[in-house]
Amino acid sequence: MxxxxxxxxxxxxxxxxxxxxxxxxxxxxxxxxxxxxxxxxxxxxxxxxxxxxxxxxxxxxxxxxxxxxxxxxxxxxTSDDRPIGKALARDGLLDRMADEDGPFVRLLEAGGPLDRALSEDGPLYRFLAPGGALDKLLAEEGALDRVLADGGALDKLLVQGGVLDRVLADGGVLERGLAEGGLVEQLLADDGMLERLLVPGGTLDQLVALGATLERLAPRLEALGDAIPGLNSAVGALSGAVEPLSSLAGRLPGGRRRSAVDASPVQPAELE
Known part of the structure; x- marks a missing residue:
C-alpha cells in the first residue's frame, strides 16, 4: 500500500x-x-x-x-403379521392376483370381461345410451328423484337411529367387520375366503366350470322341451288306441262270461 x-x-x-x-x-x-x-x-x-x-x-x-x-x-x-401386509408381501395374495394366470390378467386380457364390458355393444355403452338405464335413472320422477325425495329411501337411511347410525355405531356392523379377527381379516387372511375364491381351482373357477356345463346342457334341455309336445301327442294316440281294444275285449264271449262270473255275488254255501 x-x-x-x-x-x-x-x-x-x-x-x-x-x-x-x-x-x-x-x-x-x-x-x-x-x-x-x-x-x-x-x-x-x-x-x-x-x-x-x-x-x-x-x-x-x-x-x-x-x-x-x-x-x-x-x-x-401393513406389517408382515397383519392381513393387508400378508396380501402385499412377495408371493402374497396381491402377487397371485396379478400373476400371468391370475384374475387381474384374465380380467384385462383381450376379449376378457373388461373388454366385453367396454365394447361398443357392451353393457357400459348400453347403460350410457340415449334412453338407456342412466337416462331412466335421472329422468324426472325417476328412481333417483324417488330416492332423494322427502321421506324417501335416503331420508330413512340418514334418520337418527336409522340404518346408517346402526352400521357406524360403537360395536356396530362396520366396527365388528374391521375388528381384529373380523370379516375383513378373515377375507384377507392366508387361506381366507378371498384366497379360496380366487385360487386356481377355487370357488370362482368352479362357478365358471359350472356355467360352462350349464351352457352345454342348454341345447339338450331345449331339445327335451321340444320333444315334450310330441310325447304328449303320442300318449294321446296310445290312449285312443287302448279304448277300442278294451271295447273289443268286452264283446268277446269269453270276456263276457268272465265278466259275469266276476260280477256274480258269492253265496255263503260256497264260502263253506
Missing part, C-alpha cells in the same frame, strides 16, 4: 461505516424491508411466533391423529 492509500484509509473506513449505518437505518426503518408490512420481520414472526408455522408443525407432529399418527397406523396395518 502506498502512502496515498495509507493516508486515505481512515477516510475510506469512515465512509464505509457511514454507509453501513445508513443501510442498517434503512433496514430498521418502518418502511424498510424488515419492519414494513409484509416484510421480512413479519414473515419471520409468522414462522417462529406462537401459533406460527413452526408451532403448527409441532402440534401436527404431536397429534396422534395427524400425519405421523396416520403413517404409524398405516405401517401397523
Amino acid at each position: 502506498d502512502l496515498r492509500g495509507l493516508a486515505l484509509l481512515p477516510l475510506r473506513v469512515s465512509v464505509a461505516a457511514t454507509q453501513a449505518t445508513l443501510g442498517l437505518g434503512q433496514l430498521a426503518s418502518p418502511n424498510g424491508p424488515i419492519l414494513r408490512e409484509g416484510g421480512y420481520g413479519t414473515r419471520l414472526g409468522q414462522i417462529i411466533s406462537e401459533g406460527g408455522l413452526l408451532d403448527q408443525i409441532g402440534r401436527i407432529l404431536a397429534d396422534e391423529r395427524g400425519p405421523i399418527g396416520l403413517a404409524n397406523t398405516l405401517a401397523d396395518l
